Amino acid sequence: MKTLKFSRQRESIKACLMARSDHPTADAIYAAIREEYPNISLGTVYRNLNLLVELGEVQRLHCDNGPDHFDGDTAPHYHFLCRRCGRVIDMPMDHMDELNALAGRYYPGRVENHAMLFYGVCPDCLEMENLSLKEVDKSAVV
């Protein structure tokens, strides 16, 4: 049986994910951890992220074809991907477990779970959109 051994790198990766509310990629985590451990290797970050996901201490988010993002909050919840800034943001909306049952009524297979990702423009980018619209108005008046 393979027993888990303590690793300060793994601790640091987990602490990083618990501390931040964005959903960093392996690369972003790598950059952050390097401040404390300047010669941690990217492979170590990936290996430990995979381990933490297996242990259920961290959640992996597949975002289209881009790099995976990671979430320290393991409660099932949905995410929003902003098509402007590319940020991955938590959705303040209950996870709809009942969708599995609903789907199961239409489909003869065994529906166990689902992944959902919303797309659109985040509040910050909406704000910027409005500001630049106003700019256009102004220059039109002048």
Next chain:
Amino acid sequence: MKTLKFSRQRESIKACLMARSDHPTADAIYAAIREEYPNISLGTVYRNLNLLVELGEVQRLHCDNGPDHFDGDTAPHYHFLCRRCGRVIDMPMDHMDELNALAGRYYPGRVENHAMLFYGVCPDCLEMENLSLKEVDKSAVV
């Protein structure tokens, strides 16, 4: 302005996607087209798939970290990924556009659409599961 020119390879790729109801990857399409055009290049398949997606004639399906799958049916609908055989299967279930509006009520951003993928065991693999359970029963009795 760049005008589109006819290409027999592109026609063949589109025909292939219209004809089959599985959801092949670029590689699987490449293999299929090679029967008719033995020296088509994989790059051509990718380039044309991207083009067809842009033209809205074909749909791209992101499946976790694996290769993308493609669907000749462009009507928005959900898919099911079997964790046994890995097949991507159409869900006979309406696309829930109202989920966008629902999400929008909780989230201050502009929710434009969503992607959902169901996971579980497909009917064929369920069948096999049942058969092997019966095998176990038999040997237990004998």
Next chain:
DNA sequence: AATAAAATAGTAATAGTTACTGTTTTATTA
């Protein structure tokens, strides 16, 4: 302190996809 297992850093390799380049097809004009 000695030992064994696990984890590491660093590097090489892999999968999926895109970019580049010289040649061939397509479509338009002469």
Next chain:
DNA sequence: TAATAAAACAGTAACTATTACTATTTTATT
């Protein structure tokens, strides 16, 4: 129908995200 220009091509190189490998270091146990 031949000449031309644009688009697409095949083939290959490059790229991004990730995993695998290896010799060394860290952790934990005896």
